[in-house]
Amino acid sequence: MERSMLRVKQKRVALNSNHAVAYAVRDVDVDVIAAYPITPQTTIMEKLSEMVANGEIDAELIHVESEHSALSAVVGASAAGARVFTATSSQGLELMHEVLHIASGMRLPIVMAVPTRALSAPISIWNDYSDLMNTRDTSWITLIASTAQEVYDSIIQAYMVAEDPRVLLPVMVAYDGFLMSHTYEPLNIPEDPTAIRELVPRRDRITLDIDKPVTMGTITDPRWYYEIKYQQVKAMQNASLVLKETSKTLHEVLGRKYEPVEGYKMDDAEVAILTYGGLFGTVQEAVDIIRDKGLDIGAIRLRQWRPFPSEELTHLMHDIDTIIVIDRAISYGASIQGPVALEVYPIAARMGVHVFSVIAGIGQRTVLEKDIMGIVNKVLDYLDQGVIPLRSIYWGVRGGE
């Protein structure tokens, strides 16, 4: 009863994930936005420009001349005390890369949306997760959403986590470029954003304040650098806890529950397929079909890429023998070339679970239910032969194995 008292009144709307981002940014009362056009991100900025032009958001929108400057400008604005937002994809995220490290090193609560896209060369405007996976070691909290609803909710949660004094790290909210960024879905958003604003009150932190002058972004020699970086390690650990707490709050207020890893039909599963983003929907469909054929299979969706939810994943993997990790990015020359598969491996190894790394959907090569079924059949063949290849399976590529 108490929960429904807390729950806010919402309305049903149809939005694509990019517009869901814009509405969430509006609802948290952001102060400064800076971004640069790039496909498939552009419609976020267009929507936000429209909202600023119509007075729906009281924010300064800086039309910067590059993505490097977009992130630099929000670093400056955040350091000056503003709540900030930026968004980009692909090459734009690459151009920002230098400043990604600085934003987290300076402990600025920046929020960025990343509708993911393949990287050049050859140039591809279509989806995969190569851009996001390149940000792995930048010390940004990273959530990967799988529906437009989750995109909206994750942007709200991103501010709750980033601005928490125990965390103070930037947050990326990623999702499939085009497949989600430009696909309309039904979702619920609050009728009155006041409830959202109560979730993200303005909190004191160290800023460029003329009454309390500080020096930010100093040079630091070997006597201190390591300690400062170790504080980031601790902040990332704290982020796990704060993500959990804020998920609980969001559940109470919005009625939607998010876990760092989400299981689907995992109770009796022997084999699990782990993936992230919009592909999870296809995988769930495939799991239903395969279950009808008699295999005890389940699915796991990774939502929280950084900090990596090792404990929660261990718990979900408790009763399985085999995990198939489908990545939409390639770590060229790695032992197994799926970036997420590499992270799952040490957990699986400790538990005696076989790991199969599968690469699919590169440059938005279509992945349908039948592809998932094909992948599972291939893995079963390997298991029958008693072979666990120490490399990735490249699915759906001409000339691949």
Next chain:
Amino acid sequence: MSVRINLVRRAQDLPREELFMPGHGLCAGCTASTIVRHLLKIAGRNTIVVNATGCVEVSTTMYPYTSWKVPWIHVAFENAAAVASGVESAIRVLKKKGVIDPSKEIKVIVLAGDGGTYDIGFQALSGMLERGHKIMYVLYDNEAYMNTGIQRSGSTPAHAWTTTTPIGKVMRGKPQVKKPIGEIVAAHRIPYVATTNVAHFIDMDNKFIKGLQAEGPSFIHVLQPCTAGWKFDPRLGIKLARLATQTAMWINWEYDHGEFRVTVRVPKRKHVRHYLKPQGRFKGLTEEEIEEIQKLVNSEVERINKMVGEEVIGPLAEE
């Protein structure tokens, strides 16, 4: 429209309060610290400084110490203008929302060297100017990448030695001429652009005042003799800066709302050799090469005089 309020006429007019503190690691004889000290005296406490990577940044903020008594931020080499754009925008919106007291005037200043301005930071600078942020950009120009150990930049003058433009048998220092950054900035049609020189500190300080009072972006380009990179006796920094003006290797001018003016007139010019000889970076140049530099200066003087419409920089006076 030009702003002429409370200009400095003599050193005694400057505030006594020091906001740039001693104990930093800049070289003995470095003229950058003189520039920064004056800049903060003019700007006062209600100032936020955005510093590009460079000598001043690394030498004044060795953790856990700082020389800055005003809020200061460094992010990277090429993006100071973009960071400042964010700072300025944040202050504007936070004042509107009542988070920052709207009655407080907060000045935003970028401080960057020639590498961070002419070269790697040029795009961000142009963006900042084009968008019209109310920021004063101060370029301290020591004519090379001094922080990384004297490599040529777009600002290095012709024939100057740097570690990447040696004076050798075939290559004779920097083959190109100095990029006219001030005029490139002025082409953005911002309210105020000026060149100045640390030896003429009254001129410099008044340009800081005008730059801070401009209603949009302003750009102050200060020549900053570098004892380590130009290779001269540390006590000669100010003297060399003065010689730069006396030889017209450097001309102090301003574009005040589009109106061009030379602010330090030179009735009779000295030969460039007086400026070049005390500097190790021009050591080994032949008389012909020195004459070549003199000719470059002559044609620049002619061009400036033509722009002003009178002989503000006088003829070469041989002694």
